[in-house]
Amino acid sequence: MEPETKINVAQHQKLSKIVYKESGIVLNEKKTTLLIARVAKRMRLTGTTSVSDYIRLISNSQDEYNEFIDATTTNHTFFFRENKHCEYLIKTLDKKRTLKIWSAASSSGEEAFSIAVQMLANSFSFSIYASDVSNSMLQKGKNGIYPKERVQKVPLPILHTYFQSGKGKWQDYVKVKPAVQQLVTFEKLNLLEGKTFDKFDIIFCRNVMIYFDTPTRQKVVNNLYHALKPGGYFFVGMSENLRGIKHDFSNVLPSGYKKKD
Template identity: 55%
Template structure:
């Protein structure tokens, strides 16, 4: 039996660790979520108290990564918020080679969706797809997904760019190598890593800022400015807000900004 009772001190300790490492703010309302996710890790590690678990993540780097993996929300799917990609296709010059960063790519669906559409529209491009989570990056690298993740992919593109699984994998699809070849997956922590300098034409940083507090959002926005080429676009999720953030980026639409 696992004792998942968290004292106030332990909760604050864990919240501090999560914030320091990932920038994610967990307030009191997230306590039950945190407890549920820790309970899962307790079962997986066969440790039966939170105080022992806190000691473990202090000493064991792999379990520490598992803990952060368990705390982050990785929900994503193919062709999510696809208006952004349509904007890029309608605005950018396909003859120029584009460098794109999918900066919290989770299990890879975002990067593959962008790649498929840019290939379709004869763009030259490369994508760096990054995330804080090793588990998500592993899934992304495999490129194998259950059918419910590709529901929003138009049928014709599904047939063209995915292989259908057979036998016990009949409910799965695999991204074809011609799409994969445009993407490099790698670990990158938006909160602790230094930003690349003026490298990118487009940065997608969607549905991750929503978990950050204001100072962390400000740091990420400043880094995005540094990482963009002049004329480049910064894109975040449609349900996210950057109210209160100071940035020299110019607003194109509520979730698309440009460095001029």
Template identity: 70%
Template sequence: MVSQTKITPAQFKKLSSIVYKESGIVLNEKKYNLLVARLAKRMRLKNISCVSDYIQLISDSPDEFKEFIDATTTNHTYFFRENKHCEYMIRTLDNTKPLKIWSAASSSGEEPYTIAVQLLASLFSFSIYASDVSDSMLKKCRRGIYPNDRINKIPLPLLHTYFQKGKGKWQDHVKVKPEVMKYVTFDKYNLLSDMPCDQFDIIFCRNVMIYFDTPTRQKVVTSLLKALKPGGYFFVGLSENLHGLDHGLSVVLPSGYQKK
């Protein structure tokens, strides 16, 4: 049965290698159960009971390969997660100067929309470029509909102003209002292989590099910093830091840096 899926050491090594090569994410032995759970779900959907058959499928089918990468690299997030960085921006920056912001690895969109509603409420002029490697996540971002368990930390005045309450089959969801969505542009971007083609005042790359090894973190940081304007800010997740990397940034708050 797929529900009792087991992966041999050789299969785990092969699947982990595939994920690392495509996304830079390291799936070590501690991630065995996570990989099994995500793999079993894909196998169940494809009505496949043998792991070796599924490995062959992702080798033969680009579409299923993409679904597998999505399934194994997507992580749960929510609105107003680690909001101290955004609070720092609003407290520190001049709201009369337009800001160009990049939310890299934006997952299902909660981060860029969290930034957008706060900047709108504080009368900033801004645009947000939000990117992710996952097509399924980008689809969710553009739809802008989220279950209620993602919105618990949104202050009520902002929730009432910038979100619509769902009805009928969507009664346990909210939708980001169009006046917020127009400030955010979503695009597919691979942090490992794509090169930035614009310059930004602020770059968020949070809660993704924790899954990378040191060489991959260095590669990603070097690439992203090419897109950061002098004096610009670079934010990583609160469980992350840039220790041991060559970056030339100054620390301005925990997990927050500024380019000289």
């Protein structure tokens, strides 16, 4: 039987409330199509035939509840996305220091590995924390295996130095070499919880706050500001900025900010 994915107002409110509570992502009426598509996918995979049955399922199963949150986060990313930020750091930073970098909302790890390979190619010493709310994305990052189309923007010398090409059934994939993987630690962290791992020199929090409302963005920016060392850099996505958010950063380039020394 084809699943029935018509969603009524009460169901929409219930599901979007859960998503907002768990990830801060706002799925209002304008996002109904997206919510329905994500619910429909989970219904197909779980063999559920109505939205009310699916709501019952996530109320009774923590695993499916987590899968639902996972499915409603937008994970799109690729290697060397919005690379101007990294190029700026390479030009600006002192190579003598060991840098602590955080890719907050890392999705499947392409952002963290893009930074890592460029820092390595330019002889920086560093470590990177990559965090996300999605277990499945973190697992992909830990695996470090990517379809070849994701690395299209990686310059060939970097691709040949830091990635292995797959063979046989893996011929359409590349794998990040162990020397790069060991510099990136993947850990689950929900930006709403206000936790941090450490104090960082650089934090990337790109293409996630766009899904948050202003109070949530304010909370996240405050928290990340405190997680930065004095003089540290903070980057949001190229289509994002900190307009409407109270902060003490100075603006150093489009979507790029610096904490006072």
